[in-house]
Amino acid sequence: MDKRTALVLGAGGPAGWVFHAGVAMALAEETDIDPYQAALLLGTSAGASVAASLAAGTPLEDMVEAIRQGPSEEQRAEFTRLMTERKRSFRPLAPALARNVLPGGTGVGVAVSGLLPSGWFPTFALGRFVGVDQHVGWPDNLWITAVNAETGNTEVFGRDRTDLTVAEAVEASSAVPAMFQPKIIDGHRFVDGASASPTHADLAVEVAPDLVVISSPMTRPSRRPMCVLARRRLAAEREQLEAAGIEVLVIEPDEHHAETFKGFPRVGPERATDIVDIGKSATKRALA
16 A cells, blocks of 8 residues: 555546546556555545545446446436435425534535435435445545535544445435435435535545645636635645645646536546546646
8 A cells, every 4th residue: 555645536526537537547657656555545426436446446447438338227227216206305405504604614515505405316326336336344545525414514434434335435425415315324314525625635634645646626717606615625625734744736627628527428428538538638737
């Protein structure tokens, strides 16, 4: 295991999965960093899926191909059945979380998440991301973040608790409010870890690496409010890491890539190759 490097994989939707794969490929090709052997694989939302897949040793090419192909017919049928059985509600998920917008709270993202309705889509397919079902027990170097909708606090699966499967943690971390149903674990509802932070990169301080590599599709240049908030949060986390004497490398798409990401993979699954190349070029740009 490479005790020097922590690899942080942030939120970013389906295109983020492929972007992370491109970043990992470039790190392996251009540096002496082995993404599979990082001291810490820290994943949030889309990054949780890829981090769990890396921790299982899944070849990056297999990961990209599985994303390109999409869910099987059996998975699609199960998805449709679960959606049909669920009654759609427009009631706020957890109105009490709105208090987190106040000083001392966990932030605007968590507050907004509480005011959004529960999503309609089930999360089971997220937990079946390629390689995730290969885990028996919990890898020592894998942490996955999710937000507890009852408290507004971030829980770090793999650090705080390992009494659930990696697949369940991936589902919880990826349960985007207003889109996916919350993941229920021990009677508590969990939602997307990105509600609190796009990366949670500051957590890497705890493993005392020399270098933290952050792959962050969500903080690309954009005037969208969520991207603006994400960039502010990442900047604060980077400052904490650097204050601890840790070198930080941030890898992000640039403003020209938004159209390539849009609608993927529902529209243009063949764009996977282009998004891998974007991840590779962004990594080479950051290294330069």
